[in-house]
Amino acid sequence: MSLDFKQVVDGLGQGVAVVDRDGAVLYWNHWLERASGRRAEAVAGRPLTELYPSLLNPAFERNLRAVFSLGIVCYYSQLVHGTLFPFKPLPGSPPEFDAMQQRCSMGPVRDRSGSGEIVAAYILVEDVSEAAAAQRRLAELAVRDGLTKAFNRRYLDRRLADEIARAERFGRPLSLALVDIDHFKQVNDARGHQCGDRALAAVSAALRSGLRESDVLARYGGEEFCILLLETEPAAALATVERLRAAVAATPIQATGPDEEPAEGSFRADPFTLTVSAGVAGLMPGEGPAALLERADAALYRAKRRGRNRVVAAGPEAPYPRAAAAACPCPSSATPNPRKPPASRP
Amino acid sequence: MPDRDTFSPLEFDAFKEIMNMGFGQAAVLLSEVMRVRTALSVPQIRAMEPGLVRAYVEAQLGPSPSYSMVEQFFFGKFAGRSFLLMPEDQCRRLGAVFADAAMPSGEELELGSLERDMVMEIGNIIIGACVGRIAELLGDQVGFQPPRYLPSPLDLGNIGAGPGESGDLALLFRTVFHFKEEDIEGQLFLVASHESIAWLKEAVRRYIASLAP
Known part of the structure; x- marks a missing residue:
């Protein structure tokens, strides 16, 4: 039985891109087509950093090196790095952000022959704008x-x-x-x-x-x-x-x-x-x-x-x-309460 | 103390040699990947009852400052659990070293959230480099579960046991990692699952055999 996994990946509610060792796009699923406004045929073979120069940042490059050198899955925190791809928010997204907030991970794609050689890297992109907006609101409330x-x-x-x-x-x-x-x-x-x-x-x-x-x-x-x-x-x-x-x-x-x-x-x-x-x-x-x-x-x-x-x-x-x-009746040692001055004040 | 029931003296020496090589190669790879000079200390290897792992880890940490921890399970023939522990103040400094210019100012954010994500991101790479190199040297390829962050103050709880873990022996590795220029350091512990100890022993025997003329 031969399974068509492309259909599965294209049906996912998140982005899946595959790039080769030079960063050229080998695969770009339907979700990415919709989020980016770029057709798969238009990006195929082109370096990802040429399509999105903002990817030329230390965290993304570090993660990609780790994928190819160490063969591990790496995580790209939305909180620390903001958005990876400069996509516009999808319709119905919260108004807090000008760009879609993404949680991304990337990992190795190995050669089918069984040699274990890492020939490509996949990049998963998840739209977390809703959660990021809620988190921001909560953080605001806290401070x-x-x-x-x-x-x-x-x-x-x-x-x-x-x-x-x-x-x-x-x-x-x-x-x-x-x-x-x-x-x-x-x-x-x-x-x-x-x-x-x-x-x-x-x-x-x-x-x-x-x-x-x-x-x-x-x-x-x-x-x-x-x-x-x-x-x-x-x-x-x-x-x-x-x-x-x-x-x-x-x-x-x-x-x-x-x-x-x-x-x-x-x-x-x-x-x-x-x-x-x-x-x-x-x-x-x-x-x-x-x-x-x-x-x-x-x-x-x-x-x-x-x-x-x-x-x-x-x-x-x-x-x-x-x-x-x-003797100041401070609530904590770090911050005295100035509205209750000690008797000896000038 | 090597467990004489598990490894013969020769096997244990060979095992230490493999671990030295693995962590040495991992340090080189980490320096390349992180673009920050990274040192890993010669690993300490201990075989002990699972119930003693927590006390051992606590003894290594000492009475020093509060620690944060990244925990990650790895699976393959070489399987187990890893703990990366960093003093809280060092976690804060990670952001200055490894976050890029896009990092938010943090004014509206709880600083703890940024630290958590940064430590997980970097911890994941350190763990991946060390475990991956050891596994590769022993002829295995491991996978990893996503990292989990445990904030300070740490509850080391059942640090010695993995899910469904059984058996009466834990094999523990410890190394100290150090980002030299930045003077940031932490400790990494690996606890091999009981099930993988037999495979490790077999892999060490294969390694010894491969050295024979």
Whole structure:
């Protein structure tokens, strides 16, 4: 009995390509024709890297070498490397990605004669866009604050430690700002918590819009944000945060949401603005996350004491005696809680 | 300790020689494939009761940092289970060495997921090179199940036994791999299945016979 395996492979819900030792295409199944928009006849005999120059990357080349040299099956992680083939998403794919997300593996095809010689490599391509989108959404939920869309405290703790280690290792500057909304309690008390939530989201958006992609904005506490300014000297950080302060002050906040109906003529219906105070500290040699946060927090405290709606640079000295700092009711040793200052603070 | 019931002293010496050659060739192949200078230490070979494998592995790891593990079963006449163990901080550095420019920034991703995939990808190649070369030297061609990642802290659990594994003897190989320029290292353990020990012994006898003038 002679079996037509081509029919089986063409019926698969994933891509199957076979290339020879020079990377020229020997086989291209129906799924790949549909995903790539290229007919099998059009790609046959052509080098895969000529058809898709993005395949000239270290991971793909390493895997192909491993297939031919070691005769093993290799895996190409979507998470680590993104897409292998630059295919457009198939109809009905989630909107998160511009390109189809793929999980790929490749393995040896041996000579039929029984010599065991590896004459070709197969490449399996699976569309994992749905799973990747779900994973991305879950990952977002794990690191983002739902209300403000800023990163959450857990993410900040980890990232701050990583960035300090990186800055130390490569001798690069790093600055940190603590930003607190002025008189926020009055918003909640006078306008209600829904309005307070909108205000938090609006301030977060105003801060985010003035930052670079590489900077990190995190919700640090109730109405407090923390900003990590990577590769930034304290003087430049001070200028940036001053610009953010002005941006927040100029941001109108809608007092009512689309589904809320305030009493006619009530002042509560008018858009309003808020201000923020901030403390900025640049990382000093040998400094850890707790000490850096402490100095930024002390500067923020000074900004509040000097009348709010201002940015203050932290000094190089520890803000308060170590004994007092040790008494700080911190949730963890890495990140003291600045909203409950010790009694000995200036 | 060689198991005298399994291998004669000559057979055991020959077996060690084959393993030395296999791991040596694997190191050369790995350096070529990875484009990173790779060293594999002279393998240690132990025959022991399956119940003692876990304690042996734990003793080799010592009280040092947390380890992550890639586990992979291989099958053929030479069959068994492999464990690649790397300290957690070294796993993190793998990405910087082996991921290409397309690697996402990781801001929105749990870093653990990236490390997991990277360690599995690289671990799969290291295991494939070592097991594949040994099998080939003994005249076999092995297949592999997909790798499985076990995060730190490790539960070594029933590390000594494979699925449906029986028998009263485990043959264990250990090597330390080292990506020299990057100073990344880890340990690889192979546990031959009880069923394949008889074949290994036979393969060693064939090897000795092939050396006879």
